[in-house]
Amino acid sequence: MKPSSSLQKRLGLGLTLGTTLLWLAATVGAWLVVQHELNEAFDSALEETAQRILPLAVLEISNRENPREAQHVATLKMHKEYLTYLVRDAKGQILMQSHDANPKIFNQQPAEGFSTTKKYRLYAASALRQTVFIEIAEPLEHRREAAREALLALLLPLLALIPISLFGTWMFVRISLRSVLAYRRAVEARGVGDLSPIQVARLPAEINPLAEAVNHLLERLRKALETERSFTANSAHELRTPLAATLAQIQRLRHEAPEGPLRLRAAKIESALRELTRLSEKLMQLAKAEGGGLLSEAPQDLIPLLAHVVDEWNHSGGHRIELHLPTRTSVYSTIDPDAFAILLRNLIENALKYGTADQPVEVSLTDQALLRVVNGGPPVPEPVLQRLTERFVRGNSEISGSGLGLAIAKTIVQGVNARMKLISPATGRRDGFEVCVWLPLASTVEC
Template identity: 35%
Template sequence: MPSARWSLRGRLIALLASAAIASWAAGGLWLYRSSLAESDRLFDAALVETAHAVLAVVAHEWLEEDDDEIELKVVDHTHAESLFYQVRSGRGRLVYRSPGAPAEPFDDAHAQGFATRRVAGTDYRVYSLQAPRQRGSIHVAQPLAARAAAAQAAALRLLAPGLVFALLLAAGVWLIVRRVTAPVVGFSRAIDARTPGDATPVQLDALPAELVPVGHAVNRLLARVDEALRHERTLTADAAHELRTPLAALRAQAQVALRARTDAERSEALRELIGGVDRAARAVESVLTLARLDAKRIDPAALPTVRLDELARLETAEFDDAARARGVALAVEVPPLELRGDADALAILLRNLLDNALRHAASAVRVAARAADGSVVLTVADDGPGMPAEQRSRAFDRFYRGAEGGGAGLGLALVKRIAELHGGDASFIDGLGGRGLGVEVVLAR
């Protein structure tokens, strides 16, 4: 089962939205960690500030009273719900603790600075401050759980706007991608909506510049398809028209055979019938070959190398018997030449030229070739009656027959089409000894 394909629009939306969310996540992680670190610094600063504030209050009491008999009022400060402090005398006795503070000391009596302690089952961040002249010590503590909760809440409040922005950015990406890809979607729908016979160029005005070459390629493809269909329709119509005559002749010969009164008459009619069948078969084969060549496109760079001299000798050898039967000398003057080409198509070209030449030659047919300016020039010439100038202009047309009316009228059309597929052309030249007719085919190397 084929895997589902992503659309270009879906891929762009997914990638851009993922990039936006990933960027927010990376930035959010950095901001979250930075916020926690900054909160730790601020909380530590609050512990230090509170310790010094408490020391300022108790210092006066230590000067007037015994440090073990000190009595303090509750100090009002903004962090009363999460900051706790203890006051200890110079002898280490706990003389005062804030409301909610545990009775167990936060730290050693002579401790100084920050520490993390577990007191009465609770973890605290503790700051200890020693009074001047060792009169006592101040311990200010904050529960780590409350500290972490406050820091995380502050960090999340900073991240929330970023998340909203990332979601808005993803929605914006979705809208922008839909708008940007709308011409592409419209282009594909315009192609889908076409009828099979509609080959008019697709309008490219709405396409972005990057896709205009694709649009031109589609229009060129439509033009090629239209040309191929036109060739096919023309060939089909012409073939249907041209095959009526040989089919009618076959029917007539069959009727003659049926009405024959003697074996000789019947044998003659059957021979004519077989000949007609052979001609019809050749006509059908020519039509099919031409149809196949019309649909074919050749990339010269991808073609194999063909030895034209070997191909010419091989194809000419097939006509040796026919040439001897007609009393025609068949000469091959092709030097070692190579070109990139379709060997099968070139063989068809040679066979058609040889067949035409042998049917009209008086005594000689010559196959020759030469190299010229990056191409190969192949000629097949005879010494027959030739062809009038007015017929030459139409002789390469499909189903055109000369005054003799022989064949299906497709041989030279096949020759011209094969030459065109090989980047060349076909034309008429004078025949041998100033008589007859020759065909010159130029093929790209």
């Protein structure tokens, strides 16, 4: 799946790129206009120069002793001429020329008006009834250089304006999307079980209907989940009393029945009722895990809770549990004590039920509130391991059980923003099964 890109990044880059392209287009347009105006100004300068020089040249030629003799006009000091000229008669004979003029660049036969060669722009004017002509030449490179300098003057400010525009656009977009970013953070900060409406002020008009739709969806989902949890909890609670009464009657019937098929059938019914009672208890635990309220208002010390639950199991399960406490005298967590007890009971019950009977179950808690429950037994295949936290999934189908223990544990772990990992074989062993739960504390360690 292609990763999504930031709207702020797309808007910032897109607006800056669009503005830059518009600036470049405007610069090119301005440069074309400037180039046209420069050509008009240079052509006007050629025409004005010809009209100023021609009368003086005619007067100078008329006052000579030999008018047909070519004459170089001397310069006051040596310099590079951008404008060079020739004064010729109607037959093309040179009568006068500027000091740096090259006759080869001019037309062979003078003619009035503008003309252009590969390297020069020419203008010719006449006097004395087209008997005397003057032609002025200007290098086209001179005009190109002026056009390049004008273009450079237009482009140089863009080098500073582009980063300024990028920064300004980025800040403007960031400020404009501030409420959207606040909405995103509010959604990200939600816990797994938090379905309350998301309140963020001053959302854009394009986003506000989406936020309202999300709140309506959350409300519908919350009501549906509450209905489901209420039904599960109420059903499990209402079943406890008739199940207990029925179980008592079956136990009495089994004791009163004579040896034979009737007593065996009563024992099977009693076993089935006990499984149904345990399932009812599991459903009540699952309803509590999904119902929220898994975090305590004040931090709770986990060590006495852990020791109490393990002691209960050791008294009822034959002292198969080995408890390893941290070096610290107390380990505080924000998890609710009842939720922690449910989590621990399900993990221990799972380890006792599916672990090897001749190996102890190791329960440990570290200083960083890492809870580990390890039992013996053959390694669990990876495909099965990945599905063990799903509801009604059991690793060993030959052992009776509801398949809800690890699902309840996972629901509690998600509800308190903790993390759980299943490992098989257990750490440092070739067999066994291990559950690591990182409870909500500031620091964690790895298995």
